[in-house]
Amino acid sequence: MNSTRKFGDPILSVNNISLSFGGVKALTNISFDILQGEIRAIIGPNGAGKSSMLNVINGFYHPQEGEVWFDGKLRGSLRPYEIARQGIARTFQNIALFKGMSTLDNLMTGRITKMHANIFWQALWKGKAEKEELMHRERVERIIDFLEIQAIRKTPVGRLPYGLQKRVELGRALAAESKLLLLDEPMAGMNLEEKEDMCRFILEVNDQFGTTIALIEHDMSVVMDIADRVIVLDYGKKIGDGYPDEVRNDKDVIDAYLGVAHD
16 A cells, blocks of 8 residues: 555554463563554464454453553443444454344444434334434445445345355444444455455445554455555564565564564
8 A cells, every 4th residue: 555645643552462361472562553544454374363452452352461542542441342332343253243134134233332212212113213223224225335235135144155244244344333443354265356345345445434444364465455554463472563565575574474483
């Protein structure tokens, strides 16, 4: 990506994050930021700590050390649903959709944090609840059009091919209208055509919606094509951070991917 693109202030900063499970150190003293409006890639070999870092950002894991700042505020130990309400949405490495529900209904679940009518009015589907659901459905229909999945809007997602399920999961995350979108290997298991489509949608989400994106991805050609900046993890430690061309030519990064032993 063009390193001259202009971005805002950091929307997220992680400072000196360390995370352990028993005697196993998953993350050690990790610090980086994500700027408003950028696409930030997190890469590294298997077991590098990438998903653990994403889980810290969206509250699944609580680090033993360090701080997380989001949208200018120091964040405490919030639960994932509280963090979702603050404006962070994510997709998962293993697809986490409701397989028996339609594409439309799966996308509607992404609007839960935006729903305010109490359960009484929702049961009656009158007044405020009716107006609210119609508004949410209108938003979801726009996402369906954007992702070009009109033909499968009523299809149970369990019947869809893998690539389309990944697109539906992206749509559900978009439905939350988040400030920061976390994508955990959004192109894993896809063929070339599906990857090209997903790259296009990620770029358009960033461009048209202005959504800040952090993504984990193993396909280095994808990362180098779409990321504005890249952070590299290896064995839970940060070994690289910069523009794609800088990271690609970094000796420590090359060694990590080639399996070269460190002195």
